[in-house]
Amino acid sequence: MSGRSSGPGPGPSAASSVERPALGSRHVLERTEFPSLLRSLRTAGYRTVGPTIRDGAIVYGEIRQESDLPIGWTDRQEAGRYRLEQRADAALFGYNVGPHSWKKYLFPSRERLFTAVRDGRSFVVQPEPVDPTPLAFLGVRACELAALGVSDRVFGKAGDPSYAERRTRTLRIAVQCGQAGATCFCVSMKTGPAVTGGHDLSLTEVLHEGRHYFLVEVGSESGARILDGVPLRPATEDEFRSAVASVGRAAASMGRTMDTNGLRDLLVLNPENPRWEIVARRCLSCTNCTMACPTCFCQTTEEVPDLSAEKSERWRRWDSCFNSGFTAVHGTSVRSTTQSRYRQWLTHKLGTWYDQFGESGCVGCGRCITWCPVGIDLTEEVAAVRTAPGDAPGGRVAP
Amino acid sequence: MGASARPRLGVFKFASCDGCQLTLLDCEDDLLAVAERVEIADFREASSAVLEGPFDLALVEGSITTPAELARIAEIRAQSKTLVTIGACATAGGIQALRNFGDVREFARVVYARPEFIQTLATSTPIRDHVPVDFELRGCPIDKGQLLEVISAFLGGRAPNVPTESVCIECKRRGHVCVVVAHGTPCLGPVTQSGCGAICPGFHRGCYGCFGPQDTPNTGALVPKLSELGMDPSAVMRVFRTFNALAPAFRAAGDAAEKESSP
Structure with a gap:
């Protein structure tokens, strides 16, 4: 793998991407250039995971190319009911959250913690290595960023080593919601739909007056590094306003509310x-x-001892x-x-x-x-x- | 070999299909490890070399359906230190317990040319109805991993770690998409005990309840959902009367549906 050569080739926009975007800066990534973001993540060594369709739902799985994303699909949710539907447009992120959450990557549902092997009258503990591949979470919604923050504090307080190890290698590419589901109430919980922190990059997908682009906001140095080689240009005031309006529409269409007072x-x-x-x-x-x-x-x-009683594995499960x-x-x-x-x-x-x-x-x-x-x-x-x-x-x- | 030092294992069959015993043979490499730790004294599905009791561990498959079986289970219990029943037949009467809802003499008359030769009880019942049982391992058939856990626990002198939670938690741990919520498929997962690895939902099918009721089965809350998804009362009755028809929670749900289906 030679870093730069797999990035986008020289073109009219390549020159503008040489300077690393500043924290908090806003840019536009045209829809047609979206694959360059996936390429850049791969070049940087990330395994990208994000929304993909499986078994009639949008779940989180491997994203190798943009066609792995649920392009042109949306979800219709109600209490005890979830159905996929085709959208009238070809949005990449035109749906809300599905049955999976990112916790499965940081806190796996089944995990071997260590193996104890008999050694005479004592035993030796063999620690379990954590997969060192850095993960890029693509399409993290504002409520999910909040959930990751909550999890960080829970597992942080517990001093959980495998969670911490995975967490430090995780890049978070947020997507601001342009619509709300019928069971959404992030506005009540003050966690969304606008992304306000905890992200490395934040995308807002805009389909407006025949245009299709992403407003990209930089949340961290790691996020900025990913934008090397991604063809961006500074966002205009109009483009920024269209993105804000889209998040505003999501905020105004929450399917549920909860009075959190007291x-x-x-x-x-x-x-x-x-x-x-x-x-x-x-x-x-x-x-x-x-x-x-x-x-x-x-x-x-x-504890899962083997039949010979020579070794025992410690597992944790949800x-x-x-x-x-x-x-x-x-x-x-x-x-x-x-x-x-x-x-x-x-x-x-x-x-x-x-x-x-x-x-x-x-x-x-x-x-x-x-x-x-x-x-x-x-x-x-x-x-x-x-x-x-x-x-x-x-x-x-x-x- | 020092055979006498090893605990003696007996595997016994009553009214059943042999599938649960086969699970032990299906352990393959682990079976060799089992054979090193225990002396397989009586396991007729595996070997015609049969040794006399007593047994340290008896694995009992099948339900009690004949007078001869009544006598034989008492004898096996008397010869066994620890008796573990394996599978839906042994723990809940099995599919053959459907006879309990009909007239067994009528069945015999229809099926056999000379029904007077048939010596059978009117009911099929689980082993625990007749002798004390030390542990019941559920499933139709049982799960290989859970069987090894039970044997391993016996050898280690500890309680087996066999969760009594719902199938749903296994579905979610495996990342399966819920067939009820996303597909509108009727499913017994929420009231059924885990252990199978959520096989059916993993293949887009509803759970059939092979492992019997979970420890807190709210069938009363699930049945209206099954109806909403298109099952009429007779279909609800049938789904609760399969392999675990006599498990108390499933029996009650099946009986309630029967009442509703016959005006």
Whole structure:
């Protein structure tokens, strides 16, 4: 691999890309030049992952060429329902978030942590190497950047070595949403749809008056380096305004809202609210909401000894507060009912997450609403707890 | 070999298709490791060399469907320190438990030229209905990895690590797209125990419930969804009455659907 030679050839725009774009600067990448961004990522040694269509949904997977992206597709989402639809245009990012989240790359669903091998009367621990390939996340939405920030703080506080190692090698190319899904509520959670930080590059796709281009904003030095060899030109005021308008349309069309005013106290003071019993009748305790959630981090570790008892592997897997085994102590589950599990999940996510990490655990992406097989909607549950005659004010936990 | 030092294993079959025993043979390389750690005293699917009991570990496949089986399971229990049942037949009566919802004499009359030669019980029942069982390994058929875990746990003197969570969590860990939400396909995954590796949803099919109910199965919440996706009450009844028809949660759901389907 010779770095520069695989970049775009000399052309009228190549000269302008020699000077490295400054942080915060705004540029235009024409749609036809988009492949040069993918080439540049490859040249820089990144494995690019991003949205791609598989099994009737937009999931995250390998992006080797632009045709791997869901060009001309969109998603229609509702509580418990997701369908792909063809768009009238050929947008590259004309959809909202799907069933996957970026956490699968930083916190894999199954991961061997180490192997212990018998050595006489003792044992030797063989650490598990982390794949050193740097990852470029392409198409990170504002709510997802927020979720990555939440995860950084959770895993950072826990001092998780494999998460940290993967995280430092990750480039984040954000895409500002030009539309909102029916289960989106990032405006309520103040996480989007505008990208305000945590990105290396931010793209806004504009299809306007027969033109198709990306407004590119530089968020970091690593992002700026990727733009070497990518044909850019400075954005005009009009182009910038079109991009802002597109994000404005997304903000104005949120499918859901959630009143977050005093939410932590509301939930903490309502452990006996009758709504928990009502939602438990519908809840399958199947874990889908927590698996789809970009910030849910619950995990279990297990020892897997081989039959010879000569070595034992330690694995960790995604776990969920909706599993009875998650709170099993001496063989008995502390949260034996679905009611107690749903209450725990929602109260932690929206309330006691503040006590633990100083912020909400919810970013308003709406995945838990869409991917609940029976369509339980946390925004509806929160509204119901607010209005139901519960234990608040004061509540039984007040003393 | 020092054979006497190794725990003695017996593998026994009752009313079943042999598929769960085959899972043990299917362990291939791991089977050699098993054979090094245990003495395979009685495993007729694998070898005609049969040794007498007692057994340290008995793996029992199949359900109880005849008077002779009733006597034989009591004898095996008496000879076995640890008895583990394997598969849907042994743990929930199997597909043959569908007889429990009909008239077995009528079936025998239709199927056999001389039904008077047939000695059978009116029901097919799981092993635990007749003798104490130390551990039940679910599945139709059982999963190879879980079987090795059970054997490994027995050898190590610890409890087996066999999660009782839903199939959904396996689907999500594998990155499968939910067939209910994205395709509108009816699926028993949310009420079914994991262990199979979410095979069917991985091939765009709904889960058929081969591993029986998960530990907190809310069939009452899933059935309206199945109906919404086009299943009428008789279809709902049939989907709960397959390999695990006698598992209590599936039995209740199947019975409720039957009531609804017969006006």
